[in-house]
Amino acid sequence: MKDLLIGIDAGTSVIKSVAFDLSGRQLAMTSVTNSFVTLEGGGAEQDLDQTWRDMALTVRDLATKIPNLAQRTAAVAITGQGDGTWLIDGDGLPVSRAWLWLDARAGHLVDEMRADPRDRTRFELTGTGLNSCQQGAQLAFMKKNNPDMLKQAATALHCKDWLYFKMTGERATDPSEGTFTFGDFRSRSYCDEVFDILDLTTHRRLLPPMLEGTTDHHPLSRSAAGETGLLDGTPVVLGYVDMVMTALGAGLYDPSGNVGCTVIGSTGIHTRFARTPGDVVLNDDGSGYTIAMPIPGAFAQLQSNMAATLNIDWLLGLARDVLTAGGAELSRDELLKALDVWVEGSEPGSLVYQPYISLAGERGPFVDPNARAGFIGLSVKHGFGDLARAVLEGLAFAARDCYQAMGTVPSEIRLSGGAARSPSLRRIIAAATRAQVRTSSRQEAGAAGAAMMAAVGLGVYRSMDDCAAEWVTPLLGDCDAYDEALSQTYDALFPSFVAAHQALRPVWKGMAHRTGAKS
Numbered sequence: 435m436k437d438l439l440i441g442i443d444a445g446t447s448v449i450k451s452v453a454f455d456l457s458g459r460q461l462a463m464t465s466v467t468n469s470f471v472t473l474e475g476g477g478a479e480q481d482l483d484q485t486w487r488d489m490a491l492t493v494r495d496l497a498t499k500i501p502n503l504a505q506r507t508a509a510v511a512i513t514g515q516g517d518g519t520w521l522i523d524g525d526g527l528p529v530s531r532a533w534l535w536l537d538a539r540a541g542h543l544v545d546e547m548r549a550d551p552r553d554r555t556r557f558e559l560t561g562t563g564l565n566s567c568q569q570g571a572q573l574a575f576m577k578k579n580n581p582d583m584l585k586q587a588a589t590a591l592h593c594k595d596w597l598y599f600k601m602t603g604e605r606a607t608d609p610s611e612g613t614f615t616f617g618d619f620r621s622r623s624y625c626d627e628v629f630d631i632l633d634l635t636t637h638r639r640l641l642p643p644m645l646e647g648t649t650d651h652h653p654l655s656r657s658a659a660g661e662t663g664l665l666d667g668t669p670v671v672l673g674y675v676d677m678v679m680t681a682l683g684a685g686l687y688d689p690s691g692n693v694g695c696t697v698i699g700s701t702g703i704h705t706r707f708a709r710t711p712g713d714v715v716l717n718d719d720g721s722g723y724t725i726a727m728p729i730p731g732a733f734a735q736l737q738s739n740m741a742a743t744l745n746i747d748w749l750l751g752l753a754r755d756v757l758t759a760g761g762a763e764l765s766r767d768e769l770l771k772a773l774d775v776w777v778e779g780s781e782p783g784s785l786v787y788q789p790y791i792s793l794a795g796e797r798g799p800f801v802d803p804n805a806r807a808g809f810i811g812l813s814v815k816h817g818f819g820d821l822a823r824a825v826l827e828g829l830a831f832a833a834r835d836c837y838q839a840m841g842t843v844p845s846e847i848r849l850s851g852g853a854a855r856s857p858s859l860r861r862i863i864a865a866a867t868r869a870q871v872r873t874s875s876r877q878e879a880g881a882a883g884a885a886m887m888a889a890v891g892l893g894v895y896r897s898m899d900d901c902a903a904e905w906v907t908p909l910l911g912d913c914d915a916y917d918e919a920l921s922q923t924y925d926a927l928f929p930s931f932v933a934a935h936q937a938l939r940p941v942w943k944g945m946a947h948r949t950g951a952k953s
Contacts, residue, residue, distance in 0.1 A: 436508035439888050440496065441881030443676060444468075444489055444514035444593050446534070446700060451492035452881035453500050456508070456894050458905030460877055464495035471531075476538030476566075476793065476803075479531035482520060485593070486600045493662040504664045509651065509892055510601070511884035513673035514594035516611060517567040519576075521587040521640075526599065529586045535567040538794040540575035541803025547574065547632070548801065554720060556631040561714055561724025561735075562614040565797040570615045570632045577637065590640040598672045601662075602652035606645040609726040610674040616641060619724045619733065620711045647671040647887045648728045648898070671888040678725050678734050679883030681705045684850035684874040685906050686734060687727065687898060694844030696833055696863065697879070698853035702742030702789075704798075704836040706844055708733040715841040721799050722839060728887050729898050737798035737836030741791045742829055743853050745807065746773070748791055749825050753818070770856070773822055777858040780819035782920055783927045786810040787821075787828030788935055795942075799839035800935070804942035810934055826859050827924070830866035831931040837867065846870045848910065850879050865920035866928070870913040876906070 438461070441452045449468050453461040466488040470480040493510075497503040517535035522528055533539075544566050547553060557563060564571055569590060576584050591599065595607045609622045616632075618625040622644070629635045651671045659666040673679050677697075681687075686695035686707050697703040708714045710731055714724050723736040750769045757764055764772070788808050790796045795803035809824060837843040847869040853859055854873050864871040876882055886901050895901040 436506060438500065438503070438506045438508060439885040440493065440507055440510045441878070441885035442489060442492070442510065442512045442597070443679070443878065443880040443884065444485065444512070444597060445676065445880070446515045446536070449485070449488050449492055450878060450881055451489070451496045452878045452885070453496055453503070454882065454885050456889065458882065460882070462496060462499040463878060464492045464499065466492050470534055470536075476541065478534040478536035478538075480534055481531055482522075482528040482596055485532075486597060489597055490661045493664065497663050507664055507668055509669040509671055509888040510654065510664065511647065511671040511673050511888040512594045512597050512601070513676045513679040513880055513884040514592070514597065516592065516675040516677055517569060518592060519569045519572045520591040520593060520596045521583065522589050522591060522596070522599070523586055524588040530583055532593070532596070533572050536794055537572065538566050538803055540571040541566040541795060543575050543578065544571050544801070544803070547571070548720065550631070552631045556628055557720040558716060559618050559625050559628055560614055560616075561619040561716060563719070563721035563723070563797070563801055565801045566794060566803055567797060568615050570634065573634055573637055573640070574632055577634070584637060584640070587640055589642055591642065592675070594673060594675070595642065598670065601654055601658045601670045603655050604645075604652045605642040606672055607642050608672050608674050609644050609646060610678050612641070612644040614723050614725050619714070619726065622726050645672050646728075647673055648891045651891060669888070669892065671884070671891055673884035673887050674728055675725065676880045677703050677705070677723075677736060677738065678727055680850060680880040681734055681883070682727065682886060683876055683879030683882035683906065685848040685872070685910050687729060687732070687902050687906070689899070692845045694837060694847045694869070696847050696849055698742045698829065698849065698851035698859070700741070700743055702739035702829060702832055703736060704738070704833050705734045705736045706837065706840050708735050717799070717839045719800055719839070721797070721801050728890070735840050737839055739789065739798055739832045739836065740794050740796050741789060743851070745789045745791050745825050745829065746853060749822060774856055774858045776819035776822040777826055780817070780823040782823065783827065783923045784820055785812060785816060785824035786927065786931050786934055787824040788938065789825065789828040789832050790935070799836050802939055802942065804946040805935070805939070806942055806945070808938075826856075826862050827866065828931070829859070830863045830924070831928055833863060834867050834928060835932060843867050843869055846872065846913070849873045850876065860914055861917065861920070864914050864916040866924045868916055868921050870915060872913050873911045874906070875909045875911060
């Protein structure tokens, strides 16, 4: 009996395979820690073949937890880290290591490209601000700095597309990644004018066709069946980009309400649901993403901070270093519990923290490869708890900043990601945004979103509405109302948060030039 769906989420940190029953209950999960290398000049690269081997291993491991997995699997659906450039040649072999979304080498070229008056036209077509994460910017950088590599390439894929190719032999991408980089979001198709503005018309040959996973899929190849342990011919579904799949699995799709979804993971992803192209709000700064959803006519409008829990990891790393020097050893879970204690014992709004700790700078709601983190207002009266609270407040202010760039803050925000388990962070986000906050208990929202596409594509559900009603809605917690007094404190402080990152941009630029950053 085919009573299982496997959702695969090949993330930046971890590659996961998750088994769900047909009603959306998570049954088992296996994972492998992902690995990539960083290079001088801002490079971040990942081995394609190793990524495939790691993904196949997670599927084989899943069979040790689920009896008769291969015989019971109705379909496999794949999502993965977005943006980036995964080049393969005509024989399907990697041309080089993949350039990840973390890669910052194209950052200063992007500054030049964004200064071109034509970039506004490109933004209005794609609905997406240009940044160094994207395949368009990376291909433009390669064309300028490494043209021989592009001459060897036959196809430019993304992470999930590479895994789909390895599983099925098909070169394809999906409407989400295809259109937000190279297309017209309204028609969900490639756009000649966008290629021309990016000066990539001669490289359009690298772009594969777009495949709609809710209606089309391909069979698992014999060779991939041998490596994964699944049955030859098992349907394989190409999911949308992980940002959309995670939002879908966490509850973004709700036609009945004014809903947003915030995922506090390595990055901070803030998404509002747009029912039609006319609901999309394009800001004056030309930032953010407009990404097709696997629902006719609908979009996820998204602003994404380059770093979210990376800020918390940095903070807890400082605490661990100090405690270790003093002879104390605390686990990460113990440090996370201590974080809530430190935060609740401190005064709200006593510092302003800019949460731009990623080496790639920032992409939402402004694009600046030089952006860096920092505390403002520090004095001798502040202790570690004040720093901890300021970091969480900085993440909440960044969420508000992103939502306001897409129009108004939604009346309800659905939270997902590991950091959403923090009661302090939930209260701070609710107060900073003045939104009702609900937390999804879905453990693997990205894999679930991909599996939901398979469930609709195979006819288990007539529509995504029916699927979401069973897979998503029952896992949403009660609404957490915001604290009015705390909201007033944050309302007064938020303009200073925005003014700070606006004022600091020339400082960041000067520091980058002094340290020898190159375009």
